[in-house]
Amino acid sequence: MASADEANAAAEGTEGKNWQRKGKHKKEKPWDDDPNIDRWTVEKFDPSWNEGGLLEVSSFSTLFPQYREKYLQETWPIVKGALKEFGVSCELNLVEGSMTVSTTRKTRDPYIILKARDLIKLLSRSVPAPQVCIVSVTKP
Numbered sequence: 001m002a003s004a005d006e007a008n009a010a011a012e013g014t015e016g017k018n019w020q021r022k023g024k025h026k027k028e029k030p031w032d033d034d035p036n037i038d039r040w041t042v043e044k045f046d047p048s049w050n051e052g053g054l055l056e057v058s059s060f061s062t063l064f065p066q067y068r069e070k071y072l073q074e075t076w077p078i079v080k081g082a083l084k085e086f087g088v089s090c091e092l093n094l095v096e097g098s099m100t101v102s103t104t105r106k107t108r109d110p111y112i113i114l115k116a117r118d119l120i121k122l123l124s125r126s127v128p129a130p131q132v133c134i135v136s137v138t139k140p
Helices: 002-013 066-084 112-124 129-138
Strands: 059-063 088-093 098-103
Touching: 059 112, 066 088, 066 112, 066 129, 088 112, 098 112, 112 129
Parallel strands: none
Antiparallel strands: 059 098, 088 098
């Protein structure tokens, strides 16, 4: 009988809700129903959050097909300039057919290296360089 009473009490407490919470950690939080909080905004990274920089150097390499060499040579200054703003170094190796991005001492945003990795992957798959630089690096 005690379990039936507990079930009724729980049902009365969650009448207005369409979903049911289970577990001790699934309690209602004060910010769940706050209309002033926009849950979809992505905060832009502020370099003051990471004054000391990164502790380790991270680097990623991607191979590209031979027919992309000429285009990559022409557009590499655009890519290099876009990445230099964020403290990421990049290297184009035409002998091996690879592009490499790595962090430097000036890199503050830890997520920017993953964006740079995605940038060189898109470049190797024939996406135009100006479009890639705008989409993958500058957008949050």
